[in-house]
Each structure stands twice: as structure tokens, then as C-alpha cells.
Amino acid sequence: xxxxxxxxxxxxxxxxxxxxxxxxxAFAAEITIWCWDPNFNVAIMREAGERYTKTHPxxxxxxxxxxxxxxxxxxxxxxxxxxASALPDIVxxxxxxxxxxxxxxxxxxxxxSDKVDYSGFAPYKVEVMTVDGKVYGMPFDSGVTGLFxxxxxxxxxxxxxxxxxxxxxxxxxxxxxxxxAKTGKKMTTQDLNNGGMTRIIMQSGNAWYFDKDGELAVExxxxxxxxxxxxxxxxxxxxxxxxxxxxDYVKAFTSGDVASVVTGVWITGTIKAxxxxxxxxxxxxxxxxxxxxxxxxxxxxxxxxxxxxxxKQKDAAIDFLNAIYAKDLDFYQKILTERGAVGSLxxxxxxxxxxxxxxxxxxxxxxxxxxxxxxxVPAVNYGIFTNELDNAVTANxxxxxxxxxxxxxxxxxxxxxxLQIQ
Amino acid sequence: MSPLLARRTASAxxxxxxxFAAFLSVFPxxxxxxxxTNTTADxxxxxxxxxxxxxxxxxxxxxxxxxxxxxxxxxKIAIFGTALTMLVSSLAGYGFEMFRSKLRERxxxxxxxxxxxxFAAIMxxxxxxxxxxxxxxxxxxxxxxxxxxxxxIFYFRQxxxxxxxxxxxxxxxxxxxEWQIFLFIYVPVMRSTYAAAFVIVFxxxxxxxxxxxxxLQSNETKTITLAIxxxxxxxxxxxxxxxxxxxxxxxxxxxxxxxxxRQFVQGMxxxxx
Numbered sequence: 001x002x003x004x005x006x007x008x009x010x011x012x013x014x015x016x017x018x019x020x021x022x023x024x025x026a027f028a029a030e031i032t033i034w035c036w037d038p039n040f041n042v043a044i045m046r047e048a049g050e051r052y053t054k055t056h057p058x059x060x061x062x063x064x065x066x067x068x069x070x071x072x073x074x075x076x077x078x079x080x081x082x083x084a085s086a087l088p089d090i091v092x093x094x095x096x097x098x099x100x101x102x103x104x105x106x107x108x109x110x111x112x113s114d115k116v117d118y119s120g121f122a123p124y125k126v127e128v129m130t131v132d133g134k135v136y137g138m139p140f141d142s143g144v145t146g147l148f149x150x151x152x153x154x155x156x157x158x159x160x161x162x163x164x165x166x167x168x169x170x171x172x173x174x175x176x177x178x179x180x181a182k183t184g185k186k187m188t189t190q191d192l193n194n195g196g197m198t199r200i201i202m203q204s205g206n207a208w209y210f211d212k213d214g215e216l217a218v219e220x221x222x223x224x225x226x227x228x229x230x231x232x233x234x235x236x237x238x239x240x241x242x243x244x245x246x247x248d249y250v251k252a253f254t255s256g257d258v259a260s261v262v263t264g265v266w267i268t269g270t271i272k273a274x275x276x277x278x279x280x281x282x283x284x285x286x287x288x289x290x291x292x293x294x295x296x297x298x299x300x301x302x303x304x305x306x307x308x309x310x311x312k313q314k315d316a317a318i319d320f321l322n323a324i325y326a327k328d329l330d331f332y333q334k335i336l337t338e339r340g341a342v343g344s345l346x347x348x349x350x351x352x353x354x355x356x357x358x359x360x361x362x363x364x365x366x367x368x369x370x371x372x373x374x375x376x377v378p379a380v381n382y383g384i385f386t387n388e389l390d391n392a393v394t395a396n397x398x399x400x401x402x403x404x405x406x407x408x409x410x411x412x413x414x415x416x417x418x419l420q421i422q
Numbered sequence: 423m424s425p426l427l428a429r430r431t432a433s434a435x436x437x438x439x440x441x442f443a444a445f446l447s448v449f450p451x452x453x454x455x456x457x458x459t460n461t462t463a464d465x466x467x468x469x470x471x472x473x474x475x476x477x478x479x480x481x482x483x484x485x486x487x488x489x490x491x492x493x494x495x496x497x498k499i500a501i502f503g504t505a506l507t508m509l510v511s512s513l514a515g516y517g518f519e520m521f522r523s524k525l526r527e528r529x530x531x532x533x534x535x536x537x538x539x540x541f542a543a544i545m546x547x548x549x550x551x552x553x554x555x556x557x558x559x560x561x562x563x564x565x566x567x568x569x570x571x572x573x574x575i576f577y578f579r580q581x582x583x584x585x586x587x588x589x590x591x592x593x594x595x596x597x598x599x600e601w602q603i604f605l606f607i608y609v610p611v612m613r614s615t616y617a618a619a620f621v622i623v624f625x626x627x628x629x630x631x632x633x634x635x636x637x638l639q640s641n642e643t644k645t646i647t648l649a650i651x652x653x654x655x656x657x658x659x660x661x662x663x664x665x666x667x668x669x670x671x672x673x674x675x676x677x678x679x680x681x682x683x684r685q686f687v688q689g690m691x692x693x694x695x
Binding site for chain 2: 032036037038039040062064065066067068069070073074077078080081082083085086088247250251266269270273
């Protein structure tokens with residue numbers, strides 16, 4: 001079993017460490033890491049660990065995987081009980097929830113501003129982990145968004161890839177109508193019980209449910225209003241094939257039922273798994289909101305690594321993250337190729353894997369495009385109640401698409417949100 | 423409508439209703455077995471027939487987790503946890519019924535009141551207690567808090583009401599000590615009560631999730647339920663593999679239930695032999 005070999009590494013390294021102790025102040029350390037998803041985060045952290053161990057044979061890794069909700073539950077319990085010994089050295093936290101932990105447990109996580117050069121990362125990822133000017137954590141995977149579309153369907157309707165560059169949501173709807181008229185396929189799909197689309201459009205408009213100071217900013221939020229309007233218009237125009245749940249949503253675009261989908265870069269693997277559709281896909285920037293400050297780039301999901309302040313291996317853990325995640329460009333090529341992971345270190349784009357043209361997407365250099373957009377994602381404050389706001393938004397989606405005025409819907413969201421977060 | 427026809431219609435309706443209920447309760451098992459033989463792609467498509475990916479899924483599960491180890495962990499917790507719970511809680515239930523004292527009912531009320539405290543409320547203090555005793559990441563930390571189960575104490579006290587006091591007195595006259603009466607008279611007489619309690623406690627221990635999740639910190643100490651949860655929370659879960667895991671996790675409880683079905687029913691009805 002994997003961890004058995006890891007264990008024996010640990011033993012050997014510990015023995016080696018004893019020898020080294022006298023000579024140099026090396027860290028003879030075992031770094032414990034909590035994360036979720038054996039095929040993604042765990043596998044990537046293993047790769048990172050192996051790389052680090054090559055130059056630091058005295059450091060070993062104990063990577064423990066739990067379900068995502070379970071990592072959060074364990075972290076919450078151990079932090080709330082103040083039991084430092086029950087915490088790992090490094091933990092993975094989803095970006096949307098990061099501020100909640102950083103602000104609810106001040107002093108629990110180690111600030112890394114003076115050790116890590118954050119200027120090399122996508123700015124929005126750094127914003128996620130900044131509290132009072134101090135940066136905590138190591139930015140990891142990105143959910144930079146794109147408009148994935150079926151070249152063949154759009155061509156049939158008379159559109160070229162250029163026609164999808166720099167478009168507004170209104171234009172997207174027009175194209176959608178034309179596509180349906182020519183091909184009989186709906187333009188896109190959406191699960192209206194999922195707040196993802198609202199979050200994508202809102203962040204592209206350089207805003208969030210909260211302002212820069214973390215105060216609730218639902219009413220008077222042009223980006224949120226634009227996001228709701230765009231979705232209401234799309235449903236009203238009839239270009240959306242409604243989906244129930246994640247599987248249904250994925251099926252809509254992988255089975256060729258719809259012509260495009262706006263979502264995070266991590267969907268690439270799922271789309272490419274449909275090998276018979278090779279060459280039929282393309283990726284464009286997402287449509288833009290018609291408000292000042294809006295861009296054609298956004299984000300959906302993503303998570304980052306945090307070091308616990310009371311960890312005995314704090315220095316080793318920070319040094320490890322810094323050496324691999326902030327500096328090792330080759331590492332980013334490997335995790336992109338093997339795991340489909342798009343990191344948030346901007347320099348990674350210069351590597352081979354990022355420069356490859358992909359025949360599946362008609363020979364486009366998709367990874368270069370995504371890293372272009374990655375740098376443009378607006379940096380917003382995710383605040384501490386993103387989940388609560390998400391619930392308030394999805395609860396009002398039916399009213400919105402049913403024709404209720406957007407301003408009234410916003411008022412209802414605001415009222416519900418205030419009830420929930422007070 | 424003739425009375426015969428009415429009766430037939432009624433029984434047809436009853437069968438229809440029962441068949442529907444049976445379908446509802448059996449379907450998850452059916453879906454689990456079907457899922458175990460299909461690829462994730464087929465499961466997502468909602469394929470309801472047997473597939474050919476069984477071996478791949480078995481392989482996938484056995485490479486993803488150390489199956490013998492996690493099964494052993496779960497078994498160890500379930501067996502020791504169940505044995506200790508039965509011993510301690512049945513003794514308490516017996517004691518509450520057999521021995522009269524002024525404080526008895528008050529103490530018993532306090533025990534029952536603990537049933538009303540949700541686990542989430544005591545989780546953090548309990549975690550601190552375990553941490554300060556150095557028991558974090560041990561199986562003992564999982565077993566200890568379950569041993570004194572208010573529900574099982576209540577169950578045994580209720581069942582003990584049917585235990586003939588004359589038997590106790592006769593044994594006493596014959597010179598048995600109290601612990602001997604409990605062990606050699608009470609336990610054998612109440613064996614169907616024990617069987618029912620065993621089934622309940624075993625399932626509670628085997629399926630225990632939240633507390634093991636909080637206490638266990640390493641891959642080596644995990645139980646099968648935790649291993650399955652971690653597999654199924656992947657961004658793209660391999661459902662076929664997860665189904666193999668759920669089958670493995672379900673088999674022991676099914677086995678225990680079917681092996682003790684007769685005693686379980688008797689125990690629930692409260693019979694004394």
C-alpha cells in the first residue's frame with residue numbers, strides 16, 4: 001500500500017535525521033497534511049512531497065485524505081477546542097470558505113507574507129487569503145472560467161470562433177437563438193439550484209456578495225444585478241436547457257445536447273473524456289457584463305494550502321510549500337498533464353505543458369488562453385458567508401426566472417441573507 | 423360489492439401497498455449491486471442493468487484503500503464496542519430495575535435526559551477530554567464514549583421488568599452472589615433481549631461516522647465508512663468503486679441481522695424464556 005512505503009520512507013528519513021541533527025539545523029520532520037480527493041489533491045500533494053524529499057531527504061510526508069466536508073468538520077472541531085496537537089501541519093481549504101476560518105480563528109494559521117513572493121500568483125487567489133494586509137496560505141488550484149463551445153454547432157449556425165471573442169451576455173443570447181434556429185440545439189445548460197453561474201458572472205463584474213471590507217453588499221451591487229438579469233434573460237429567451245443536479249448538467253454538454261457551457265477550467269477533463277467529440281470543441285473567454293470594471297474572466301471554485309501556526313513543523317511546512325508551489329515550474333507542468341490541475345502561479349505558463357496546442361479543441365493553445373484569463377480574474381473579497389448568500393440566491397432563482405422584477409428579487413435575497421447571517 | 427369481493431380488493435390493495443414499500447426498501451440494495459458492476463459513466467447515465475466492470479471496480483477499491491486494514495479497524499471497533507456496551511449497559515439496566523433505593527428514579531431520569539443532548543453539543547468538550555487523555559487517533563477514543571449508552575440502559579431496564587424476581591430470590595437462597603445471579607441467571611434468561619441489543623449496538627458501532635471522523639487522524643486508523651466517504655468526495659468520484667466499498671460495508675450488518683433475525687424479533691417483543 002502507498003502509505004506503507006511512505007511510512008518506511010519516514011523511518012529511514014528519521015534515522016537519517018538523527019545523523020544530521022548534530023551537523024546542521026535541518027528539519028527532520030514528518031509533515032502531516034489533510035486534504036480531499038485521492039485522485040486530485042492527494043495525488044498532487046504526493047508528487048509535491050516526492051519532489052521536496054529529493055532535496056530534503058530528512059523531511060517526509062503523511063498525507064491523510066478525508067471527504068471535503070469532513071476535513072472542514074475536523075478542522076472546525078480541533079480549532080474550536082483549541083487542541084493544537086490534533087491538527088495537521090498543512091490543511092487544504094476551499095477558497096470560498098477561507099476567510100471564514102482565517103477570521104473566526106485569528107492566530108490559528110501562519111502568515112507567510114515575509115517568506116513567499118505572492119506577486120507571482122494570480123492576484124485574485126492572493127486576495128482570498130489576505131486578512132488585514134497579511135497573507136496566509138499557499139495559492140493552489142484555480143477555477144478560472146471559460147466558455148466551452150461546440151465548434152461544429154456554431155459553424156452550422158454561421159459563427160466563427162472570432163465571433164465569440166469579447167461578446168456581451170446579450171450577444172451570447174442572440175447567438176444562442178440563431179444556434180437553436182439552425183441546429184435545434186439549446187445554447188447552454190444550467191442547474192438553477194446551483195449558485196455557480198451567479199458567482200461566475202458577479203466576480204467577472206469585479207464584485208461579490210460582500211464589499212472589500214467584508215460588509216454585505218447585495219443591494220446596489222451592479223455586478224450581482226447584472227448576473228441575475230443575464231440569467232433571467234437567458235431563461236426567458238429559451239436558450240437554456242434546464243438541468244437537475246450535477247450529473248444531469250454534465251450530461252447536457254457531454255452528450256451533445258447543448259452548444260456551449262460556461263464553467264471552471266477543471267471541467268476540461270470531463271469534456272475531453274468524450275473522445276469521439278475530438279476537434280469539435282473550442283474555448284472562448286466568457287461573455288462580459290455591460291458595466292464599468294467588468295472583464296471576460298472569472299473563477300469558479302478552487303482551493304489553497306494553509307499552514308497551522310502552532311504546528312511543530314511550521315518552518316519545514318512553509319519551506320516545502322514555497323519550494324514547490326511557488327518555484328517549481330516543472331511541477332506545474334506535471335500536475336497539469338497528469339491531473340488536469342491548473343495552478344495559480346503565473347510563471348507556470350512558460351512550461352511545455354502549458355504551451356501545447358490541443359487537437360481536441362481544434363488545435364487551440366487552451367492552457368495559454370486559460371492562463372491569460374487567470375491573471376485577469378478580478379480580486380474580490382469572498383467574505384465569511386458565501387454559502388449563506390448562495391442559499392439565499394438559489395432560493396430566489398425560481399421567482400427570478402418566473403418573471404419577478406430583478407430589483408424585487410435582490411430585495412428578497414438581501415432580506416433572507418440578513419436573517420441568515422445575523 | 424359482495425363481502426368476499428370487498429375482502430379481496432382490500433387484500434389486493436394491501437399487497438400493492440406492501441409491494442411498493444418493499445420496492446422502496448430493496449431498491450437501494452439493488453442499485454448498489456447494479457452500480458458495483460458498472461462503470462461510473464454508465465452509472466451517471468442511469469443504466470439499470472448489470473454491467474461488466476465488476477472486476478475493475480473491485481480492483482479499483484482494493485488499490486485505493488488498504489481493505490484488510492480498514493475492515494479490521496471497523497471490525498475491532500464494532501466487536502469490542504458492542505461487547506463492552508452490552509456488558510456495562512445491560513448491567514446498569516438490570517441494576518436500575520432490581521435494586522431499590524431512594525435516589526434510583528432520580529439518577530435514572532438524569533441518565534435518560536442525556537438522550538436529549540445532541541451529540542454535536544458534547545462533541546467539542548469530548549474531543550478536549552480525549553485530547554488531554556492522549557487518546558486522539560486511537561480506537562479506544564471511539565469505543566469509550568459509546569459504552570454507557572442511555573438508550574441501551576433504558577432498553578434493558580424495560581426488558582428486565584419481565585425478568586421474574588422469584589428467579590433472583592431463588593438464586594439468592596441457593597447461595598449465589600449478586601454477580602453470579604446476573605451472569606448465570608439473568609444473562610441466559612434474557613438472551614433474546616441480548617440478541618436484539620447486539621444487533622442494534624453492532625449496527626450503531628459499525629456505522630458510526632461523525633465521532634470516528636473527528637477522532638481519527640491517520641490513514642492507518644480509518645474505518646471503512648470514512649474510507650468510502652473520502653473516495654466519494656472526489657471531484658469526479660468513481661462511483662463503481664464506491665459501490666464496492668458500500669457492499670463490503672453492508673455485508674457484516676446484513677450478516678449479523680440475518681443470523682440473529684429470529685432472536686431479534688423475539689427480543690423486540692420482550693419475551694422471557
